């Protein structure tokens with residue numbers, strides 16, 4: 074690099090450093106050290122490599138940039154501002170971390186155009202990026218390199234790589250040979266508590282190499298070395314990790330290289346010292362015109378590539394073009410979906426039988442994945458148990474990215490995080506499989522899917538003590554309540570084959586958030602008329618069996634316990650007691666209904682009983698605090714499932730007995 078180019082580079086990188094220092098100072102909170110340390114890496118990436126167009130942040134074939142170390146959010150805000158994104162003006166930079174700003178504490182993709190995914194919980198970004206890279210390869214296989222041909226770049230910190238989910242992510246990426254994935258590791262040897270040596274001595278290069286990546290170590294302040302490493306990475310047949318040795322808070326006179334630059338402003342004197350050391354003479358929030366022009370020019374770099382892409386895209390067949398656009402918009406093929414749902418219902422009607430809802434789900438998927446080519450399924454090594462791979466669905470692998478079923482391996486967290494990445498990439502609807510009890514292993518990613526409002530669908534089978542002999546380690550008890558506690562998440566627990574297809578339809582139609590389908594291992598009777606054209610589950614709850622006369626008892630139940638409620642209603646009828654049964658496949662849909670509808674379905678029977686083989690938490694909103702709850706209050710046990718239901722008192726006799734006891738007062 075000649076001196077002129079070096080000076081230009083330094084001034085551009087220093088613009089990032091200055092904005093980070095000033096914004097954090099003004100907000101009186103934030104992390105200035107990380108953006109200052111990585112400014113050189115980001116400058117090289119954005120001025121020479123990243124394919125992006127600030128005037129069209131959703132251009133489908135843009136490269137994705139993921140700031141996995143979300144605490145360094147000022148890095149991405151500075152870049153968006155400097156390269157000319159409309160979303161981030163200098164006013165927004167000044168309002169860093171303030172209510173309603175486009176520059177929240179951590180990057181939120183649903184707030185700021187140009188931010189690709191929501192990061193902050195360390196490890197999530199790098200794991201999302203694996204999903205983005207999968208989606209890219211898959212769509213490229215399907216639509217061709219003329220339409221889809223981009224890279225995913227990640228800036229990750231020590232914390233990202235220390236989090237367990239990163240191991241799942243890098244192992245999966247290495248296995249799938251995702252060579253469009255490039256991780257820039259901010260190897261600064263510092264975390265919040267101090268030097269990394271306090272807690273870590275992993276050789277990250279060896280670690281990534283062991284997972285099938287190309288990995289290298291460079292000086293993260295050497296623009297030439299960064300560019301050379303990125304050039305090599307782009308030519309690699311494997312994913313690449315570049316360990317960039319940097320100094321945190323580069324330029325700060327006393328806080329550089331120290332954890333003191335971490336979670337708080339540098340302070341006036343330190344900032345003055347840094348300005349001097351960096352040769353930055355502009356006042357706070359001011360970028361000299363020459364530097365501004367250079368950055369704006371960098372923002373225009375990919376205009377030609379964008380125009381060329383548009384031309385290529387316009388040249389593909391109209392059918393293919395509209396299909397690609399439909400998928401990227403996330404619109405469903407509504408006619409095909411409706412036909413698939415009716416076809417499933419017709420099959421159930423033609424051959425009514427007892428099936429586990431996981432099996433009913435597989436039958437539903439048989440039609441759905443044919444109707445919706447955007448669905449990408451998978452399982453965390455429980456394919457045969459989760460029933461998420463219908464016949465004929467081919468496997469997505471390094472040898473065939475066009476496949477649609479992913480063997481995620483025993484990596485629930487990595488799976489859920491990758492699915493979030495696929496969803497934010499766009500063009501695909503990911504669904505997964507694991508046991509409901511392992512929702513805990515994916516929870517951080519489930520929460521982020523809900524926060525981001527992303528359509529990901531988790532099939533979680535073996536949803537209660539009904540799984541039987543595997544015992545309490547595998548029997549979810551608190552999981553339904555824990556999932557229902559996540560805002561924006563929908564938890565479906567269908568009671569039979571008909572509700573299963575209805576819940577699948579609702580999950581697919583729910584564009585703005587994740588869904589969990591809690592499904593049984595054990596067989597369940599068919600309770601609904603299969604030729605019912607209406608999706609009754611859409612109400613969240615509905616009367617399955619009306620009372621004979623004015624109801625004295627309302628029994629509410631979900632999933633496998635609806636059959637118990639139905640049997641209890643019969644017992645009560647035999648005793649001359651009028652009871653009704655309400656199936657509640659989805660709490661969230663019920664609670665979202667207008668008050669009058671909610672009241673009507675909940676009703677005013679003097680005795681209300683909830684039945685669910687799980688903890689009571691959440692049920693009071695339906696049955697009231699004085700309602701009767703038949704469920705679990707302890708962990709389960711290992712035994713055949715019928716013995717367990719008897720042992721824990723979740724039976725029709727118990728439900729009817731408690732109702733009669735209450736009626737007698």
Ligand SMILES: Cc1ncc(C[n+]2csc(CCOP(=O)(O)OP(=O)(O)O)c2C)c(N)n1
Pocket residue numbers: 104106107142144145193194195196230231232233236259261263264265321335
């Ligand atoms: C899952 C998770 N745990 C803890 C934190 C709080 N936290 C924010 S930054 C950080 C560590 C920062 O160290 P590093 O990742 O090396 O970043 P750098 O020091 O390079 O900025 C921690 C523990 C977090 N954001 N996410």
